[in-house]
Amino acid sequence: MTEEIIIAGFGGQGVLSMGKILAYSGVMQDQEVTWFPSYGPEMRGGTANVTVIMSDNRISSPILHEFDTAIILNQQSMDKFEKTVKAGGVLLYDPNGIVHPPTRTDINVYKIEGTKIAADLGNVKTFNMVVLGAYLKAKPVVKMESIKKGLEKSLPERHHKLIPLNLQAIDAGQEKLETVNLVS
Amino acid sequence: MGELRLMKGNEVIAEAAIRCGCDGYFGYPITPQSEVMETLMAREPWDETGMVVLQAESEVASINMVYGAAGTGKKVMTSSSSPGISLMAEGISYIAGAELPCLIVNVQRGGPGLGTIQPSQADYFQSTKGGGHGDYKLIVLAPASVQEMNDFVDLGFELAFKYRNPAMILTDGAIGQMMEKVELGDYKPRMTAGEVESKTGSWATTGKTSDRDYNVITSLYLESSKMEESNRRLQEKYIQMEAEEVRYETFQCEDADYVLVAFGSSARICQKSVELARAKGLKVGLLRPITLFPFPKKPIAELAKKVKGFMAVEMNAGQMVEDVQLAVGCAKSLATVTYFGRMGGIIPTPGEVVEAIEQKLIEA
Incomplete structure (x- = not known):
């Protein structure tokens, strides 16, 4: 199994840390993983993206031009990455701030009201975990216990008290995933 | 099996240096390699292994600190990115001329000039064909994964001491910034002066004793015949490297x-x-x-x-x-x-x- 994912949105949305937790979860279940960030003169409010690859085999290129899954969290990223999803792949997006929703019919499209759900949970910072939960519902590539271990590994110990809240956000995301288009 | 971690390439360079028994790191920050010294400073290895980590006032100072410390037989290193390596070129030539072991890490960025902070491989010529003046070569290792970033620190030092020649890890911002699963090596104790001598001979300037002559570290030979002799010795090493160290x-x-x-x-x-x-x-x-x-x-x-x-x-x-x-x-x-x-x-x-x-x- 190889899963090639792009996660793209605004800087500050937790795009890179969502990727990191996913990557750590892969390590926890003995997979090969690569986490490749867009780094550079980007800043809060600018765009940020990260490629995460998880595989049972040695991983070749960390730089990709097409993906199994795109998780898209703003319009600029939709414009850039909708076309890069492989036919039959998955596109998950948060409709908040999306003016032009995806139009492709040859891919599986899901949406998650991540911004709203995180606000309802009382902590907008859990947004990325809500989206992660939704993704894992659409594509259960890692086990929940690996995610839990991944959180423990990637969060500094002083933040471990926040793990239950994060797990709650993941649950909420799994519960509230909406299907927009399914390829039969 | 060693400890498994998810780490950035730059962070792994630092971790591997501590674990392989490096005695000292001298550097100056530059994107996209700043995490090397950041990680070292956060790890505070001086408490754990006695390794020195020093932020110098410039790249020129860092490489000359490496030169001095290498002359005492210590396992020392520096890291930088392209423009910083250009600044170090003079010192690297001196270290090669004086036949001292050290490790230099170049996390390349785009150039020429101040260039960009994005990844590049445009320092191939600089690394393999010279960079500084004179007929010298570096042993140049090119890692393609975070795991190899880890492995080549130890290997780089190994080869540097085997040939008493500077070794370089030539990588780029992409591998420096990317995270992958990595299996870390076990801790190796730092080498004593006696171990360095029994492994590589008596050349380090550790203080003259009554039973041997002075050890002299220099790249200056004013007599041409002596200079040519030194050049021949260097060329013989490079021929031996070509025969024994090719990896692909x-x-x-x-x-x-x-x-x-x-x-x-x-x-x-x-x-x-x-x-x-x-x-x-x-x-x-x-x-x-x-x-x-x-x-x-x-x-x-x-x-x-x-x-x-x-x-x-x-x-x-x-x-x-x-x-x-x-x-x-x-x-x-x-x-x-x-x-x-x-x-x-x-x-x-x-x-x-x-x-x-x-x-x-x-x-x-």
Whole structure:
């Protein structure tokens, strides 16, 4: 199994840390993983993206031009990455701030009201975990216990008290995933 | 099995240095390699192993601190990115001339000049053909994964001490910034002066004792005959390196009509391109030089006898391609040699490389 994912949105949305937790979860279940960030003169409010690859085999290129899954969290990223999803792949997006929703019919499209759900949970910072939960519902590539271990590994110990809240956000995301288009 | 972690390439350089018993790091921050010293400072290895970590006032100062400490037989290193390595070039030439071991890490960024902070491989010539003045060579290792960033710290020091010659890890911002699963090495104790002497002979300036003559560290020989003698000694080492230290890896070359030659992050991209090309029915393979000096001339020459063409894929304007041409020319082969690359911090995608294989290699 190889899963090639792009996660793209605004800087500050937790795009890179969502990727990191996913990557750590892969390590926890003995997979090969690569986490490749867009780094550079980007800043809060600018765009940020990260490629995460998880595989049972040695991983070749960390730089990709097409993906199994795109998780898209703003319009600029939709414009850039909708076309890069492989036919039959998955596109998950948060409709908040999306003016032009995806139009492709040859891919599986899901949406998650991540911004709203995180606000309802009382902590907008859990947004990325809500989206992660939704993704894992659409594509259960890692086990929940690996995610839990991944959180423990990637969060500094002083933040471990926040793990239950994060797990709650993941649950909420799994519960509230909406299907927009399914390829039969 | 060693400890498994998810780490950035730059962070791993620091961790591996502590674990392999490095005595000292002297550096100056520059993107995209600043995490090396950041990680070292956060780890505070001076408490754990006694390793010194020092932020110097400049790259020029760092490399000269490396020169001085290396002269005492210590296992010392520095790291920087392209413009910083240019500043160090004079010191590197002195260290090579004085025949001292050390490790230099170049996490390349786009140039020339101050350039960009995005990844590049445009320092191939600088690393393998000189950089500083005089007839000298560095042992140049090109990691293609975070795991190799870890492994090559120990290997780099090993080779540096074996040949008493500076070794370089030539990597780039992509591998420096990316995180992968890595198996860390076990802790090795720092070497004592006695261990250095029993392993590599008496050359370090550790204080003269009554039973031996002075050990002198210098790259200055005013008498030409002495200077030539020193040059001959260096050249003999480089010949020995070419005979004993060539490292490379091949991927699907057995039945290949066309072979890509790429190092570091370009090689990772090319591995995917080979898979994509094979899916299209094109018989393409990949040769990845792991040591850039000594360069794997012979394996390329061997392949040149049976393949139709080579394409060097590099994140520069075509530098390593010259070494591929030399190797193919030496084999008196008629295989074509071409180049594809991107510059200025742009990373080619696997798809772009496949297009180049079709247009620049096969159709040509």
